Amino acid sequence: MNDHTRSARAKADAEFEKLQSQARAREKTLSERETQIQARDDNTARLKGLRLARDEADRTS
Template sequence: MAENSKSRVTADAAFLRTQTQSLTRNRVLSETETINQARDANTARLKALRLQKEEAERAAAASAPPKAKRKRTV
């Protein structure tokens, strides 16, 4: 009976180790996914702002009078 108890204790300890590792891995993966989603959202926001700025610059350049060209003297 003592051997049964010893093997049972060893098996329980191994199971708890495996369970702890699994829970830790899942927590890390969840945190990583959250960070990736936040980064992707920020990237999309910044891209939208950049495209809006570029469009405004193009519109301003199109509405501005063309620069007078200087004639070269020879």
């Protein structure tokens, strides 16, 4: 391998690693966001259940 080929290969490897790193960061961000959305949805469902139970108790009293 000559110097030009090695240089091009090193540059390509560095660019590939950069893209891989960006992809991993993006996946982590999306995963964290999905976790936040799930937690919000769970909390909303819990609060709705409590509200419905309270409203039912108010109607029967």
